[in-house]
Amino acid sequence: MWLLLSPTALEAPFLEGEAFSFLGRKGLRGRGFVYLETGIGKVNAALTLALWAATHKVEKALLLGIAGAYPGSGLRPGDLVLVGEEVEADLGVREGLKALGFSAWEQEGERFYNRFPLDKGLTQNLARRLGLRVVTGLTRDLVSESLEEALALAHRWNAALENMEGAAFARACLALGIQGAELRAISNPAGVRDKGAWRVKEAVAALEKAVARLLEG
Numbered sequence: 001m002w003l004l005l006s007p008t009a010l011e012a013p014f015l016e017g018e019a020f021s022f023l024g025r026k027g028l029r030g031r032g033f034v035y036l037e038t039g040i041g042k043v044n045a046a047l048t049l050a051l052w053a054a055t056h057k058v059e060k061a062l063l064l065g066i067a068g069a070y071p072g073s074g075l076r077p078g079d080l081v082l083v084g085e086e087v088e089a090d091l092g093v094r095e096g097l098k099a100l101g102f103s104a105w106e107q108e109g110e111r112f113y114n115r116f117p118l119d120k121g122l123t124q125n126l127a128r129r130l131g132l133r134v135v136t137g138l139t140r141d142l143v144s145e146s147l148e149e150a151l152a153l154a155h156r157w158n159a160a161l162e163n164m165e166g167a168a169f170a171r172a173c174l175a176l177g178i179q180g181a182e183l184r185a186i187s188n189p190a191g192v193r194d195k196g197a198w199r200v201k202e203a204v205a206a207l208e209k210a211v212a213r214l215l216e217g
């Protein structure tokens with residue numbers, strides 16, 4: 001049984017099931033999955049997963065959604081990727097959290113600062129089944145508002161795409177002991193606010209195709 005999550009219901013219009021409400025947002029009980037709309041941003045993503053997992057067994061969770069492609073990533077609108085590692089880039093100072101001398105999470109002797117892995121085994125299994133690249137994602141609650149800003153972030157953190165939830169989801173999965181994976185479809189060039197350059201419909205169609213293959217077993 002999958003727990004499927006997306007920041008907005010607009011990113012998963014293709015899912016069908018018995019509707020319910022969770023934290024005031026959309027939920028669905030479908031064949032082989034439960035779906036939750038989390039809301040945009042880090043806190044919403046982590047909160048939704050944690051509060052659901054507090055009263056429901058979660059075997060494996062997939063965060064799916066749209067994302068912005070960083071310059072130089074080779075990613076274009078409509079492309080679909082898995083995220084193997086997320087950078088929480090608005091935690092600490094510009095160079096990261098380690099400069100403050102505190103870790104964000106510690107587990108089995110490992111200290112995590114700004115980088116949080118998705119589940120390696122689950123991600124590699126999905127990459128094989130779906131024939132997808134695995135990239136590094138960058139998460140901030142602020143979106144890049146210029147190509148210069150996007151390029152600086154991509155360079156500083158060696159990331160391929162930008163979103164607003166991934167690192168929080170990855171860190172919550174680590175803390176909760178949940179196998180988590182992240183599927184992102186590129187909707188736009190990061191840093192480009194002109195919606196004429198956005199291809200949300202194509203991105204959602206790519207998500208639909210991948211999720212259908214995932215659920216067919």
Ligand SMILES: O=C(O)c1cccc(C(=O)CC[C@H]2O[C@@H](n3cnc4c(=O)[nH]cnc43)[C@H](O)[C@@H]2O)c1
Pocket residue numbers: 007008040041065066067068069142143144145162163164165187188189190191192193
């Ligand atoms: O109005 C803008 O300039 C603008 C720029 C980036 C994203 C938005 C959104 O409202 C979408 C946020 C939503 O979608 C994900 N997303 C998609 N593209 C990006 C991006 O370039 N940078 C950050 N997040 C992006 C994000 O995960 C949210 O769920 C508006």
